[in-house]
Amino acid sequence: GQQLNQSPQSMFIQEGEDVSMNCTSSSIFNTWLWYKQDPGEGPVLLIALYKAGELTSNGRLTAQFGITRKDSFLNISASIPSDVGIYFCAGQRGANSKLTFGKGITLSVRP
Amino acid sequence: GAGVSQSPSNKVTEKGKDVELRCDPISGHTALYWYRQSLGQGLEFLIYFQGNSAPDKSGLPSDRFSAERTGGSVSTLTIQRTQQEDSAVYLCASSLALGSGGRHNEQFFGPGTRLTVL
Numbered sequence: 001g002q003q004l005n006q007s008p009q010s011m012f013i014q015e016g017e018d019v020s021m022n023c024t025s026s027s028i029f030n031t032w033l034w035y036k037q038d039p040g041e042g043p044v045l046l047i048a049l050y051k052a053g054e055l056t057s058n059g060r061l062t063a064q065f066g067i068t069r070k071d072s073f074l075n076i077s078a079s080i081p082s083d084v085g086i087y088f089c090a091g092q093r094g095a096n097s098k099l100t101f102g103k104g105i106t107l108s109v110r111p
Numbered sequence: 112g113a114g115v116s117q118s119p120s121n122k123v124t125e126k127g128k129d130v131e132l133r134c135d136p137i138s139g140h141t142a143l144y145w146y147r148q149s150l151g152q153g154l155e156f157l158i159y160f161q162g163n164s165a166p167d168k169s170g171l172p173s174d175r176f177s178a179e180r181t182g183g184s185v186s187t188l189t190i191q192r193t194q195q196e197d198s199a200v201y202l203c204a205s206s207l208a209l210g211s212g213g214r215h216n217e218q219f220f221g222p223g224t225r226l227t228v229l
Contacts, residue, residue: 003153033217042115042202042220043154088153095216096142096208098167101153 004089006102015111017079021087023102024071029091032065032072033099037086046087047074079109113137115221117203123227124193132188132224136205143186144204144218145170145178154202160186161208193228200225 005024013019023032031050035043047058049065049072056063062075076083086106090099116135124130136143142161146154156170160180171177175193180186190197204218 006153031216035220040222042204042222045217045219048217090154092216096159096161096206098144098156098159098170099146099154099204099218100156101146103151103153 004091004100004102006087006089006105008105009103010106010108012108012110013079015079015081015109018075018077019079019107020076021074021089021105022071023073023089025091025100026070028069029093029100030069031092032063033090033092034061034063034072034074035088035090037088037104043088076107079107081109081111083107084109115203115205115219117201117221117224119224120222121225121227123229125229126195127192129189129191130193130226132190132201132226134186134188134203134205134221136184136186136203137219138184140205140207140219141183142206142208142216142218143180144206145186145188146202146204148200148202148223150199157188157201190226193226195228198226198228 033048034046037043047063052069054065060077086104088104089102118133144159145157148154158178159167162183163180175191178188200223202223204220206218
């Protein structure tokens with residue numbers, strides 16, 4: 001089935017650095033979400049975006065819903081070791097519809 | 112806790128056997144979703160329940176897969192005659208699903224059931 005595009009598959013950064021992740025789609029979504037998954041756990045919602053152009057922050061995380069509704073980005077500032085994990089973007093078309101996920105980006109943070 | 116729970120956490124079975132996976136959603140959440148996550152992949156949608164009915168079953172990969180939900184709460188996902196390609200983590204999510212979009216429709220995930228078919 002359709003998936004959102006996330007690349008690269010892995011990112012390696014130094015503790016304290018900022019990192020940006022992008023997510024693109026060939027079709028429009030009305031809601032964009034960013035999840036983080038730790039090993040052996042289910043994904044945890046980080047940020048949800050509901051309007052095109054919306055910029056939302058959650059602590060050191062900032063995400064934006066692209067104007068075209070076909071992309072979103074997530075920024076993590078001043079990374080710390082516990083930021084390690086897999087970051088998934090997800091799009092949703094309708095209020096109670098399924099989520100369509102990207103393949104995720106595995107983030108490693110070097111102390 | 113008050114989150115989504117799933118059981119068992121791990122299931123190892125032999126090819127050809129049937130398995131049942133259980134999901135207990137957050138109390139009061141009317142919408143329930145099943146997803147599958149294969150190694151190194153994103154989550155793949157399987158089925159969505161609103162109450163006890165399933166408006167969207169489009170993600171079920173074959174007729175060996177079925178799911179039901181009773182009492183608007185617990186759901187079971189059944190895989191018959193399991194195959195090795197069914198090996199994956201099966202994740203359940205629930206949401207309030209008030210129908211108006213926004214924060215009330217955010218999906219909260221359980222820890223998943225890791226299924227291994229030998």
